[in-house]
Amino acid sequence: MDAMSALRPEAREAPESGIVEVVNFARERGDLIPLWVGEGDLPTPDFIRVAANASLARGETFYTYQRGIPALREALARYHLRHFGRDWGAERHFVTGSGMQAIQLAVQAVAGAGDEVIYPEPAWPNFPAAIGIMGARAIPVPLDFSPNGWTLDIDRLFAAVTPRTRAIYLNSPSNPTGWMADKETLAAILEEVRRRGLWIVADEVYSRFVEGEAARAPSFMDVSDPDDLILYVNTFSKNWAMTGWRIGWLSAPPAMGQVVENLIQYSTSGVAQFMQHAALAALDEGEEFLALQRQRASAGRTIVEARLAATGRIRYAPPQGAFYLFFGIDGQSDSRDTAKRIVAETGVGLAPGIAFGAAGEGFLRLCFARSARQLETAADRLADWIAR
């Protein structure tokens, strides 16, 4: 029997990332401006790398706590107190080998074969894919597009609940749309899941990247209790330019601590101590760098939005958070094809909207968390291409 036929169907049929597909199409092209992945252009700042080096130099290369080293869990508690006003303690925070792994652990905790999880779409494709690998079904509920903003029809979200539903996954601010749930929406979703005994998987990874004066996006932490059935998935990647490190965290009701420890034990068995010391430095000393990141993204957005809007040939809703412009081009409905032609003809790498589900078709995602100069060049090339 050949390998592909012998594989478990859920593994064989796990989708290739539609983003990676376009990246691979043009990875080797010269003069490329890569705006297709959710990653800035700054390397991890020195003070974080130094903390990793120091731990390595101390010989901290042995097995450690599955849940994360106590110092980092305490730092996560301080971070949440500082920025979310919640003094919920260190025991609810668990260190994971990426935000993606936090999602995988959350999925393993709540959904298996025959179960369903509901999520608004367009959405980062890795969430529904992780659901599929567990043998569960991810049920998309489309956000509605208008130039005034993407909106979530909450009644439609609730109407998707069936006896098989185990959780609602909510990513706010949203990758790729920039949609952001207000506090009332979060409270309404919480009320519904409380009534039905469902879980929320809260992906608030872009919480600190919001437009305007607010310090952060509304959070389920604003409206919930510590024992609510909410699994928060988060990452060090975006705030502190640590995309390549693969470290994140999961926050969960403390009662399930042993379960989370077991799920970590049987996945990757924890995160390197020297990685955790780097993350600790990021939390405790990283606010200045994060402010710089946010300011760069905001400036980047202004550049890209102004130049593309001036073509008069794009449609988009101004993002309320995260660091993406999610836009359509008049006359271009096949986003995979469009993204490939754009990168081939201009060298600007964009992610095709179809990678974020059917509700994303016709759109393209552009990451603007990068240098103004690079974004100006990219915007000029794109505007020329659009105006042809």
Add this chain to the structure above:
Amino acid sequence: MDAMSALRPEAREAPESGIVEVVNFARERGDLIPLWVGEGDLPTPDFIRVAANASLARGETFYTYQRGIPALREALARYHLRHFGRDWGAERHFVTGSGMQAIQLAVQAVAGAGDEVIYPEPAWPNFPAAIGIMGARAIPVPLDFSPNGWTLDIDRLFAAVTPRTRAIYLNSPSNPTGWMADKETLAAILEEVRRRGLWIVADEVYSRFVEGEAARAPSFMDVSDPDDLILYVNTFSKNWAMTGWRIGWLSAPPAMGQVVENLIQYSTSGVAQFMQHAALAALDEGEEFLALQRQRASAGRTIVEARLAATGRIRYAPPQGAFYLFFGIDGQSDSRDTAKRIVAETGVGLAPGIAFGAAGEGFLRLCFARSARQLETAADRLADWIAR
């Protein structure tokens, strides 16, 4: 609804590691000699740490290849050519975030709800636990103990196959027993799975730790073709004292490359580049250190075995590979209780045999990959305890 009741049953019921249970029982005890986990006492050697630091200093902190950086995959191909005589190319090797993750990916590839996987027991408990989290069933087949060695009744192994069986997991040399499959056994298992269209998950993590003159243990690579349905799981942890790093590799038929990439994408999305440069140094420059590790383990075994056997009150089979003594003490049948009393009364940490399944009950696992001085002290304390 409370969190524990609302969890997926397979998550709620994932077993706590029976090793960690005893470790937690006495983690804070003073004057502890920790022989309970599969970890030596040497930190990662300098040349490996230096390679990680150099990569960090180069600013290699961005997303990278999901399958692993090409240079490391090439080094894995060289390593397998050098030590296993197989020139099977780089495309079959995938970098993972620990040997444990390689196991998890292998499980996800072959077994889901309703499926069964067969494995000889006693066994490292993380494998059956990973199977359980996927909603599949791990079916143990006991190895038979005699003071001349543990033996696998291969007919009994095959008799456990049912229409639901998807794979056989074989760990050789075995943790915890030190049992090692000979080439004829490997060939017979391969023949059977070929006939039935089953997978082998080959855990050859301890391949380089064997007693006597042989450079390595017999491997499925000695008897198979590159396209056989075999998933090799491996780790940098044991050979190069990198337990705390969490980096390993999976080797698989190249035809399933995209599937493995997808499974990695939706688990942890890859391994940090600076980790991979450390692993590359380990493969290319690590033979001298590995020889030292093996020599220390061999010396350690001699110390422990001589001293404990002299009590006349232990039973064990001389290990053929790996670095554990798996022994029972006359009159002690409850291994969890015995391990707790021993650590409380002597400060020597041992893993209870029951942690490795019912077939391990009555035994204790001692890791001898440590300094002679420490092992002498531990063996003296244990011998005194046994002789009381």
